[in-house]
Amino acid sequence: MRRRSLLALAATPALAPFLIACGGESAARVEVFTWWTGPGEGEGLDELIKLFAKANPDIEFVNAAIAGGGGDQARAVLASRLQASDPPDSFQGHAGAELADYIDSGVIEDLSELFDAEGWGDVLHPGLMENLTQGGKIYAVPVNIHRANLLWTNPTVLADAGLEPATSWSELVEQAEKLGDGKIALSIGPLWTQLHLLETVLLGELGADAYAGLWTGETSWTDSATIDALDTFTAVLGVSDVAQAAADWQPQLDKLIDGTAAYSVMGDWAYSYLATNKKLAYESDYGVVETPGSAGVFDYLSDAFTLPAGAKNADSARAWLRVCASVEGQDAFNTKKGSLPARIDADQSLYTDYLGWNMSQWLDPATVIVGSLAHGAVARPGWKTEIETALGVFVTDGNATTFAEAVTAAYKATSG
Numbered sequence: 391m392r393r394r395s396l397l398a399l400a401a402t403p404a405l406a407p408f409l410i411a412c413g414g415e416s417a418a419r420v421e422v423f424t425w426w427t428g429p430g431e432g433e434g435l436d437e438l439i440k441l442f443a444k445a446n447p448d449i450e451f452v453n454a455a456i457a458g459g460g461g462d463q464a465r466a467v468l469a470s471r472l473q474a475s476d477p478p479d480s481f482q483g484h485a486g487a488e489l490a491d492y493i494d495s496g497v498i499e500d501l502s503e504l505f506d507a508e509g510w511g512d513v514l515h516p517g518l519m520e521n522l523t524q525g526g527k528i529y530a531v532p533v534n535i536h537r538a539n540l541l542w543t544n545p546t547v548l549a550d551a552g553l554e555p556a557t558s559w560s561e562l563v564e565q566a567e568k569l570g571d572g573k574i575a576l577s578i579g580p581l582w583t584q585l586h587l588l589e590t591v592l593l594g595e596l597g598a599d600a601y602a603g604l605w606t607g608e609t610s611w612t613d614s615a616t617i618d619a620l621d622t623f624t625a626v627l628g629v630s631d632v633a634q635a636a637a638d639w640q641p642q643l644d645k646l647i648d649g650t651a652a653y654s655v656m657g658d659w660a661y662s663y664l665a666t667n668k669k670l671a672y673e674s675d676y677g678v679v680e681t682p683g684s685a686g687v688f689d690y691l692s693d694a695f696t697l698p699a700g701a702k703n704a705d706s707a708r709a710w711l712r713v714c715a716s717v718e719g720q721d722a723f724n725t726k727k728g729s730l731p732a733r734i735d736a737d738q739s740l741y742t743d744y745l746g747w748n749m750s751q752w753l754d755p756a757t758v759i760v761g762s763l764a765h766g767a768v769a770r771p772g773w774k775t776e777i778e779t780a781l782g783v784f785v786t787d788g789n790a791t792t793f794a795e796a797v798t799a800a801y802k803a804t805s806g
């Protein structure tokens with residue numbers, strides 16, 4: 391009742407500004423939706439929130455993050471909010487296929503005007519811009535470039551066993567029996583981390599070109615090379631702790647930190663956990679190399695922020711996007727988050743130890759860039775979900791042919 395009468399009074403032009411100011415119902419706010427809640431994720435987001443508060447002291451920041459690495463839980467919540475026409479003011483999405491799906495379904499706004507006004511087209515990585523553009527319009531502001539094909543190591547466990555980091559997946563499998571009692575070769579987490587592992591095994595076994603062809607229909611899932619690679623994945627799982635898989639990626643890495651495991655495959659948000667959160671030292675406490683067979687290849691993904699259609703606080707959302715796109719924002723965020731800046735004019739001297747190594751590879755013109763399956767770059771969400779479901783079965787039964795056939799059928803069914 392109170393709300394109705396206030397609204398009625400607000401219709402009186404002379405009273406409206408006063409009532410809005412007093413009622414607080416239209417106080418400036420921005421609701422930002424991510425899955426960056428856990429240790430090593432939250433720290434990066436906090437940097438952006440701090441900068442946002444400094445630049446926009448009158449806008450309340452509402453952190454609508456939903457827990458769960460990889461974002462499966464968050465995307466499910468987001469989908470139901472979008473379905474109910476209750477979007478947050480900005481949400482996190484992955485450049486490439488995932489964003490393309492949001493664009494096609496009309497749930498995010500064209501940001502071309504904002505990009506033109508701010509001149510962002512000139513300072514953001516051109517390849518990345520392509521993955522956020524459709525029909526000449528650009529739909530999201532990228533904050534970073536993450537790398538997926540990384541094998542994190544426990545240097546002490548390897549040294550004690552007299553081992554160097556494996557350069558092929560079969561070598562990694564062979565190394566397992568040389569590790570001491572009670573040690574596992576590879577720690578693993580929930581299904582999305584298994585999908586992430588699968589993409590790196592496919593990349594290492596098939597090579598960059600054939601890997602890229604898996605997402606365009608040019609590489610067959612059912613031919614013998616792919617089936618062999620899938621069997622290698624099963625062998626790799628055989629030297630992992632999949633039967634006692636960790637509940638999320640941080641506990642997965644805890645097994646690396648405490649020396650239970652020699653290796654773990656994870657994107658470079660692992661850096662944010664190991665270095666930013668746990669304060670461990672690069673190369674002595676933890677090491678990192680390309681996943682076996684993928685030297686010279688950069689399996690990329692990028693987090694980008696959107697302006698959903700029907701956002702209640704679109705101006706505040708634009709203010710948020712300005713912070714995300716700024717050099718200051720990108721440098722503060724990425725040096726904590728373990729990613730590289732999407733801007734080409736960021737301060738490179740800030741990217742040291744692992745980040746320095748990774749930056750030089752990203753900038754090397756000889757590096758081959760491919761996109762991540764597990765993190766939205768290459769497969770539309772409909773297909774990716776089907777792959778993940780089939781993977782749940784494959785991990786249990788090890789039947790590569792059944793899996794390959796399911797993936798192929800799902801591609802046909804979802805690629806319209």
Ligand code: GAL
Nearest residue numbers: 431458459460461659693765
């Ligand atoms: C990815 C996301 C990264 C990181 C990771 C773990 O999908 O792009 O920024 O958050 O999940 O949660």
